[in-house]
Amino acid sequence: MLALAFGLGGCATKGDLREAQAREMAISAKADQAALDAQAAKAAADEALMKANEAAERAEAAEKRAEERERIAAEKERIAEEKAKKAEEIFKNSMKK
Numbered sequence: 001m002l003a004l005a006f007g008l009g010g011c012a013t014k015g016d017l018r019e020a021q022a023r024e025m026a027i028s029a030k031a032d033q034a035a036l037d038a039q040a041a042k043a044a045a046d047e048a049l050m051k052a053n054e055a056a057e058r059a060e061a062a063e064k065r066a067e068e069r070e071r072i073a074a075e076k077e078r079i080a081e082e083k084a085k086k087a088e089e090i091f092k093n094s095m096k097k
Contacts, residue, residue: 012020
């Protein structure tokens with residue numbers, strides 16, 4: 001920037017130097033703030049990803065529990081049908097006598 005100031009206007013004044021330094025400081029501050037914002041956004045994204053993974057794990061566990069309950073219910077139904085069939089056979093045999 002200083003070379004540009006010298007090239008265009010000859011010598012840079014103290015005011016020009018202060019103005020250039022002020023612009024540089026403002027740009028640096030904006031860059032620092034952007035870096036902080038990016039870090040905060042990454043932290044928020046990491047937290048959201050962690051929560052999503054936890055939710056997926058809970059959903060998978062719930063699905064497994066539901067499948068197990070369904071399997072148990074089917075087994076109980078099969079046993080009940082077998083018992084009903086046996087009871088029907090016993091009833092039919094008792095009616096024959």
